[in-house]
Amino acid sequence: MNQELTWLAWTGLHMTPWKLIGLTGATLFGLRWLVQFLATRKARMPVIPRAFWLMSLAGSAMTLSYFLFSSKQDAVGVVQNLLPAFTAAYSLWLDIRNRGWRPQQQ
Numbered sequence: 001m002n003q004e005l006t007w008l009a010w011t012g013l014h015m016t017p018w019k020l021i022g023l024t025g026a027t028l029f030g031l032r033w034l035v036q037f038l039a040t041r042k043a044r045m046p047v048i049p050r051a052f053w054l055m056s057l058a059g060s061a062m063t064l065s066y067f068l069f070s071s072k073q074d075a076v077g078v079v080q081n082l083l084p085a086f087t088a089a090y091s092l093w094l095d096i097r098n099r100g101w102r103p104q105q106q
Contacts (some may be wrong), residue, residue, distance in 0.1 A: 002071040018070030025062025028055050029084075056088035066081050 001017045008015040032055035039049040060081045067077030 001030075001069070014099075016070065018066050018072075021062050022066030022070070024095060025059045025064075025066065027059075029059030029063065032056055032059065041081050050092070053092040057092060058083060060085035060088055063080075 003016060005015045005017065005020070032052045035055060036048055036052045039047050039052075063087055064078060064081040066072065067074045067081065
């Protein structure tokens with residue numbers, strides 16, 4: 001998983017499967033704020049939709065796996081993504097516990 005993806009060589013970037021996983025996770029983690037903004041705008045008050053926590057958990061897990069299993073092996077990246085993963089998992093668990101598996105439409 002640490003070997004370069006030759007089909008992406010035309011980009012001029014050294015891209016590996018692990019790097020794609022890490023970049024996808026970072027993108028998910030960043031886009032969660034757009035989801036939160038759109039939900040807040042729709043509700044006309046601050047809200048955090050379940051999709052925010054799902055994207056947080058998935059993004060954290062993907063970037064955490066990149067820093068753990070790729071050739072990067074970066075302790076700073078592991079610590080940076082470990083706490084958000086636990087926080088997102090706990091918040092998602094609370095959301096499901098309080099609103100049920102299928103939340104009501106707003």
